[in-house]
Amino acid sequence: MRPLSLNTVTVKEAWGLAECIEGCARHGIPGISPWRDVLAAMGVEAAARQIRDAGLTVSGLCRGGMFPAADAAGRAAAIEDNRRAIAEAHAIGAACLVMVCGGLPPGSRDLPGARQMVADGLAAILPEARAAGVTLALEPLHPMTCADRSVLSTLAQALDLCDALGSGTGVAVDAYHVWWDPVLAANMARAGSRIAGLHICDWLVPTTDLVFDRGMPGDGVIDLGGFQAMAEAAGYAGLVEVELLSRRWWSEDPDHVLRIMKERHAAIG
């Protein structure tokens, strides 16, 4: 069984980072993946120390990216913000910085142009990432987020970008975003050692919201065992992170959420 990691967004309505660190320790969850807002609220140095003291592995920092912007000033600001994210990821010893690359600039219909902005943004920050030893984990997001969150839509597309950018890049593969992909197995094998993060949650039927209706592993239709097996066959030996954006689960007691997470993760095997 791959070790489990808690992505802090899973319990974001009730817990800050300190509670997440304590919660992981209390429930015997060996990994954590903070979002930058809770990291900033706690303070990077204090967070780094408490994560280390709790003996947790940091499976990733969420998130860099969001490169496309309507003008050059906006794109430069995004790049500066990504540089800060790299420094934060380094400070907390994160295995990677998860890159949610961004959607179309407001008012734009130029999808190839937005994709070029993503490639340019990644190229701009890659020297700092390499110097810091922080892997940029390109995360393809579900195509339903293409307009407003990520023009990076498939694992194949992410790997093409990794090929173009070279060392210091990898992929974060989230079952929710890629489970439907008819060429997923081939691209997981192609990814190989470039799988820098593995995320799970489930696809509910029906899904009632494009962002905040993800399912707890086991409650939906994704073959998560098969997904994890594909990653393992490709050589992945890291943590499995549960990243659940769900109004339903945000309304629950976080200790209950962590217990269910552990049970479901154990059931995947």
Add this chain to the structure above:
Amino acid sequence: MRPLSLNTVTVKEAWGLAECIEGCARHGIPGISPWRDVLAAMGVEAAARQIRDAGLTVSGLCRGGMFPAADAAGRAAAIEDNRRAIAEAHAIGAACLVMVCGGLPPGSRDLPGARQMVADGLAAILPEARAAGVTLALEPLHPMTCADRSVLSTLAQALDLCDALGSGTGVAVDAYHVWWDPVLAANMARAGSRIAGLHICDWLVPTTDLVFDRGMPGDGVIDLGGFQAMAEAAGYAGLVEVELLSRRWWSEDPDHVLRIMKERHAAIG
């Protein structure tokens, strides 16, 4: 400018097929694409006659498909229903039968298995389709519909199926379903003369429903001019069909909807 076609679902709350036929004639829209429910309500022979009398081209019949089922009896029933759909498409002189292939069987997580059921179902009905001269237009649906509507998710996947099945098959390409695809242009070129239907509507930001919140062309972020140009470059010279599943537009006067459709289609060029 490619000639326009009205998919009847666009005004389904207010108009039956007879009103759609009259509406197309009144607005100078040269094509129509009925759904099977309104066709059945009018009667196939009456519909065929009135469509012919109105001088309309039938850009497609919606829809065949829905092959995956939990048991063999269910799959056999789906195949029988598809045979009736082929006969109806032939009777009204449809350019193609649009295939919405179906999602996972209830309770299943076996996506490769469901995809095999689709391939098997298509192979089963292909002899009848060929005999009737009805092209089976495989329509890749947006990945957000993979669980419950279509395990056929990309144009590349649809073309792989066409390659395997051979003559009598083609693709229906709907901008809404494929606009995000990083390899769309290459696969439109690959499709070439196999493009049997071209559908447009728009992706709204935000999109508030996974099925019934499609946008009127021009109201969203899809580069529909570029989309149409890709199809034309691939050799497509047929009608452009507006298929709009939208609670917002269903609440409008259908004559208003048709006027707006025409304006927006003209603006695409």
